[in-house]
Amino acid sequence: MAPVPNPCYRFISRPEGFPDLSKDFQYEDSRTIDPDTVDLNGGFLTKTKFLSVDPYMRGRMDPGTFMEWTPGQIWDGFGISEVVRSEMPEYQPGDILYGYHSFEHYNLVHCVEESRARMFRRLENSEGLPLSVYLGVAGLPGKTGFYGLKAIGEPKEGESIFVTTAAGVVGQTVCQLAKAWGLKVLGSTGSDEKVKFLTDEIGIDHAFNYKTASTAQEVRKFGGLDIYWDNVGGEVLDLALLSMKQKGRIVVCGHIAQYNDQEKYGIKNTWEMVYKDVRMQGFYVFTYEEQYADEFYATVPKLVAEGKIKYTEDVTVGLENAGEVLLKVLQGQNVGKAILQM
Ligand SMILES: NC(=O)c1ccc[n+]([C@@H]2O[C@H](COP(=O)([O-])OP(=O)(O)OC[C@H]3O[C@@H](n4cnc5c(N)ncnc54)[C@H](OP(=O)(O)O)[C@@H]3O)[C@@H](O)[C@H]2O)c1
Numbered sequence: 001m002a003p004v005p006n007p008c009y010r011f012i013s014r015p016e017g018f019p020d021l022s023k024d025f026q027y028e029d030s031r032t033i034d035p036d037t038v039d040l041n042g043g044f045l046t047k048t049k050f051l052s053v054d055p056y057m058r059g060r061m062d063p064g065t066f067m068e069w070t071p072g073q074i075w076d077g078f079g080i081s082e083v084v085r086s087e088m089p090e091y092q093p094g095d096i097l098y099g100y101h102s103f104e105h106y107n108l109v110h111c112v113e114e115s116r117a118r119m120f121r122r123l124e125n126s127e128g129l130p131l132s133v134y135l136g137v138a139g140l141p142g143k144t145g146f147y148g149l150k151a152i153g154e155p156k157e158g159e160s161i162f163v164t165t166a167a168g169v170v171g172q173t174v175c176q177l178a179k180a181w182g183l184k185v186l187g188s189t190g191s192d193e194k195v196k197f198l199t200d201e202i203g204i205d206h207a208f209n210y211k212t213a214s215t216a217q218e219v220r221k222f223g224g225l226d227i228y229w230d231n232v233g234g235e236v237l238d239l240a241l242l243s244m245k246q247k248g249r250i251v252v253c254g255h256i257a258q259y260n261d262q263e264k265y266g267i268k269n270t271w272e273m274v275y276k277d278v279r280m281q282g283f284y285v286f287t288y289e290e291q292y293a294d295e296f297y298a299t300v301p302k303l304v305a306e307g308k309i310k311y312t313e314d315v316t317v318g319l320e321n322a323g324e325v326l327l328k329v330l331q332g333q334n335v336g337k338a339i340l341q342m
Pocket residue numbers: 054055056140141144165166167168169170171188189190191194231232252253254255256257258283284285286329330331332333334335336337338
C-alpha cells in the first residue's frame with residue numbers, strides 16, 4: 001500500500017485562562033504513514049476510531065503539572081482503535097482496543113513503550129454497545145464515578161449525596177449508581193436542558209441550574225449531606241462543607257470551576273470538618289484500576305445494555321476539531337461525553 005495521510009493534533013503554546021484556538025493548537029494534515037511497511041519494532045499499529053476530550057487536558061497545558069504537555073507535542077488521551085498489524089501475541093488485527101492514544105489517525109505503539117502498551121485493553125463488547133460508550137460511562141469517566149464512589153464515598157442505603165456537574169459523564173455515573181444503591185440524590189448543573197435530563201431521564205431526587213438558582217439555598221433545602229461529590233472545587237466546595245452531616249465524606253474528584261482561573265479560591269469552612277468528623281479525600285482514578293477494573297467491566301456495560309445506566313454523548317466528527325471541543329467542555333457547552341469521531 002502507498003503511504004496514506006496520518007494527520008495529528010498538536011499542542012503549540014501554553015494558554016493563560018481559556019485556550020486560544022488561533023495560536024495554542026495546530027492540526028497538521030501533511031504527515032503520512034505506510035500501514036503495511038511501517039516498522040512495528042515488536043509493538044502494534046492501530047487505526048483510531050474515537051478519541052475522548054476531557055477537562056483534565058486543560059491542566060496538562062500548565063507548566064509543572066501532572067502529565068504536563070510540552071509545546072510542540074501531539075495531544076494524547078483515551079481513545080478506541082482497531083488493530084491493523086501486530087507483533088504482540090495479545091493483540092491481533094481486527095481487535096478493538098481501549099487505551100491511551102496519540103491524537104493521530106494511526107497509532108504506532110512500540111512494545112518497548114511498555115507502560116503505554118500495558119494501558120490498552122481489548123474490548124470484548126459482548127453487550128454490543130456502540131464503541132464510543134467505552135469512552136464515557138463505560139470508560140474512564142464511568143470508572144471515575146464507580147471507583148470514587150465505592151472507595152471514598154462508601155455509600156449506604158438511605159444516605160444523601162450532592163453531586164456537582166451532575167449531568168457530565170462522571171456526574172451522570174455517580175448519580176445513577178447512587179440511585180441504584182438507594183441514596184437520595186441532589187445534582188447541580190449549568191442549563192435547564194441538563195436539569196431536565198437529570199430529573200426526567202435519570203430520575204434523581206432534585207436537580208437545579210446553578211447559574212439561575214442559589215446553590216446555598218438549594219443545598220440547605222435538600223437537607224444535610226452524607227456525601228458531597230466535588231467536581232468543581234472553589235466556592236461550592238466551601239458551601240457544601242457547611243451542610244455536611246456527622247461523619248460525612250467529601251469525594252474530591254475535580255476542580256473544573258478553577259481550571260482556567262489564575263487566582264484560586266481559598267476554602268474557609270474546613271473547621272466544619274473538625275467537630276463533625278468529616279473526611280475529605282481526593283482520589284486519582286488509576287490508583288484504583290487494579291482493585292476495581294474487572295468488577296467495573298463486569299457490572300457497568302451490562303447495566304448500560306439493560307438501560308439501567310443511561311448516557312448522553314456529544315460527538316464531533318474530525319480530528320481538526322479537537323481544540324474547539326475542549327473549549328466547549330471548559331465552557332460547559334457540551335451535553336454529555338465529549339467525543340471526537342475520526
Ligand atoms: N479524579 C480523577 O481521577 C478524575 C478523572 C476524570 C475526571 N475527573 C474530574 O471530574 C470532573 C467531571 O469530568 P467529566 O469528564 O465528567 O466532564 P464533563 O462533566 O463531561 O464536562 C465538563 C462540565 O463541567 C462543567 N463546567 C465547566 N466549567 C465549569 C465551571 N467554571 N464551573 C462549574 N462547572 C463547570 C460543565 O457542566 P455544567 O453545564 O453542569 O456547568 C461542563 O459540561 C472534572 O472536574 C474532571 O477533572 C477526575
